[in-house]
């Protein structure tokens with residue numbers, strides 16, 4: 001794809017310039033296997049910028065400069081499973097075709113690291129090919145959106161709880177409670193987001209954080 005085609009495709013997929021959107025990034029581990037993790041990305045022209053924490057496997061893999069795929073989905077289970085891989089049994093398949101269940105996959109080349117701070121660093125990802133895997137439109141769901149929001153907050157609770165930063169833990173606990181309230185209001189008990197909310201609650205409790 002040339003640059004104009006990349007920009008056109010990214011705009012149609014909902015990547016506005018300079019806005020952070022949430023994706024699931026698949027990178028290659030040193031042993032050749034694949035790693036999936038939710039990551040925010042920001043479009044800058046025809047490139048996408050990702051900013052992983054240095055503690056993540058994604059950071060280590062991107063530092064190796066291998067190609068990566070950016071996978072698009074609003075499925076809360078995919079975000080939960082890939083954010084907490086060691087705790088969630090039902091894992092999607094990941095390989096060089098991307099993440100199983102993604103609505104679209106953007107195959108990209110990884111650029112050099114820049115904007116390095118003590119905790120994080122940026123990498124530019126240059127899209128080479130876009131594969132649309134599900135062309136049927138989906139409705140906006142507050143329940144799905146709040147479930148993904150709750151998963152982001154839970155990743156911070158885990159880090160701050162390990163560091164015994166109690167006031168930060170409390171702040172993110174309150175946010176998760178608000179997210180879960182909305183899910184319980186708008187989503188049915190058997191819905192995917194309701195199940196994700198329940199799994200998230202038991203995970204947080206397992207870390208020794210009372211909800």
Ligand SMILES: Cc1cc2nc3c(=O)[nH]c(=O)nc-3n(C[C@H](O)[C@H](O)[C@H](O)COP(=O)(O)O)c2cc1C
Nearest residue numbers: 022037038039040051052053056057058083151152
């Ligand atoms: C929607 C969403 C967006 C996230 N964005 C980022 C991000 O931009 N940078 C980051 O380091 N972690 C982000 N996280 C947290 C990571 O996904 C999480 O720490 C994950 O366990 C990292 O996995 P890894 O060690 O396999 O890379 C995000 C989590 C969610 C749910």
